[in-house]
Amino acid sequence: xxxxxxxxxxxxxxxxxxxxxxxxxxxxxxxxxxxxxxxxxxxxxxxxxxxxxxxxxxxxxxxxxxxxxxxxxxxxxxxxxxxxxxxxxxxxxxxxxxxxxxxxxxxxxxxxxxx
Amino acid sequence: xxxxxxxxxxxxxxxxxxxxxxxxxxxxxxxxxxxxxxxxxxxxxxxxxxxxxxxxxxxxxxxxxxxxxxxxxxxxxxxxxxxxxxxxxxxxxxxxxxxxxxxxxxxxxxxxxxx
Numbered sequence: 001x002x003x004x005x006x007x008x009x010x011x012x013x014x015x016x017x018x019x020x021x022x023x024x025x026x027x028x029x030x031x032x033x034x035x036x037x038x039x040x041x042x043x044x045x046x047x048x049x050x051x052x053x054x055x056x057x058x059x060x061x062x063x064x065x066x067x068x069x070x071x072x073x074x075x076x077x078x079x080x081x082x083x084x085x086x087x088x089x090x091x092x093x094x095x096x097x098x099x100x101x102x103x104x105x106x107x108x109x110x111x112x113x114x115x
Numbered sequence: 116x117x118x119x120x121x122x123x124x125x126x127x128x129x130x131x132x133x134x135x136x137x138x139x140x141x142x143x144x145x146x147x148x149x150x151x152x153x154x155x156x157x158x159x160x161x162x163x164x165x166x167x168x169x170x171x172x173x174x175x176x177x178x179x180x181x182x183x184x185x186x187x188x189x190x191x192x193x194x195x196x197x198x199x200x201x202x203x204x205x206x207x208x209x210x211x212x213x214x215x216x217x218x219x220x221x222x223x224x225x226x227x228x229x230x
Contacts (some may be wrong), residue, residue, distance in 0.1 A: 033217060042119075042206055042220035043160075056217065074218065077230075091160065102216060106160040 002027065004094050004107035005074075019079040019086070021110045025094030032075045033104060034067060037089040042054045049075060082114045116141035117142050119209050127230050128197050136192045136224045138207030144168075148210040149183065149190045150218065155203040163205075164188065197228045 005024040007075035016028050025032050030051050035043040044077065051067040063083075069075040079086055089111050093104035118141040151163040156157045164174065166183050174181045178195045187210065194201055204225045208218040 029214070035218075035220075042121075042222045043208075043218075044220070045211075045217035046219055059217070089158065103162065103165055104216075104218065105162070108159045109160070 004092055004105050005091050006090075006107035006110050007034050008110060009108060010111050010113070012115060013082050014115050019082050019112055019114075021077040021079075021090050021092075021112070022074040023077070023092030023094075023107060024074040026096075026105055028054075029094035029096050029105070031095045031097070031102075032069050033057045033095075034077050035091045035093065037091060037109075042064055043091060046077075049108070065092075081110075082112075084114050087112055087114045117144075117147075117211060117219040119219055120197050121183035121205075121207055121224050123224045125225045125227070127227045127229060130199060131196050133193060133195050134197055134226065136194075136205050136207075136226065138180065138190045138192065140190065140207070140209045141187050142209060146169050149206040150210075151181070151190075151192050152206045152220075153203045154206065154223070160206075163192075169178060182218070194226075197226075199228050199230050202228045204227060 007022050011019055021081055032049045035076040036045045036046055047057040047060050047067045051069055052071050064080045066078045088108045091109045092107045095102045095104045120139045121136055130196045145169045149166045153161040161209055164181055171183050171185055180193045182191045204223045206223045209218040
């Protein structure tokens with residue numbers, strides 16, 4: 001029973017390039033969350049998605065960042081025209097149901113480095 | 116607004132000592148959940164415990180124990196007889212406001228256990 005999968009585990013981009021981060025939730029989970037962890041900081045919520053719907057994107061930067069969770073396939077976090085400040089670890093989590101406090105299972109994270 | 120404070124940025128202990136990691140939270144919700152996660156040097160997030168706001172009973176799991184006190188809005192974590200493998204960053208987290216399911220994380224406490 002595979003856990004939450006994220007790929008790539010490490011991603012290096014030059015300033016101005018695009019970064020695509022993928023997340024496959026646990027089997028049967030239809031709720032996906034993305035968090036960002038800047039160096040030496042805690043995780044900060046970015047966006048919450050269900051299949052084909054963005055439910056809460058209150059933590060997403062207004063520009064350059066987008067997320068999707070299509071009917072088929074993984075959830076994608078896309079960062080356009082990356083800048084050095086985007087260097088961080090990006091974690092995806094999934095949950096089975098929508099209930100306050102429902103356990104979120106985290107993936108191993110994608111570490112993005114912008115040169 | 117939800118807020119989690121982990122005042123201890125770094126703690127070092129000698130192996131076999133007991134250590135307590137502090138977590139203080141703020142919320143206006145009457146129903147909420149608190150979590151602890153461990154982030155070892157490899158970077159993944161390991162779920163340790165979830166506690167709901169109506170259950171103030173302390174919990175013990177092996178060398179780990181948790182002390183939840185609603186009166187002081189604290190959810191402290193104690194490791195008894197620490198081991199080198201306990202070295203990690205530990206995060207306390209609080210569920211989002213009612214109707215939201217994202218987690219609010221503290222900034223983490225880096226624990227180093229010296230052999």
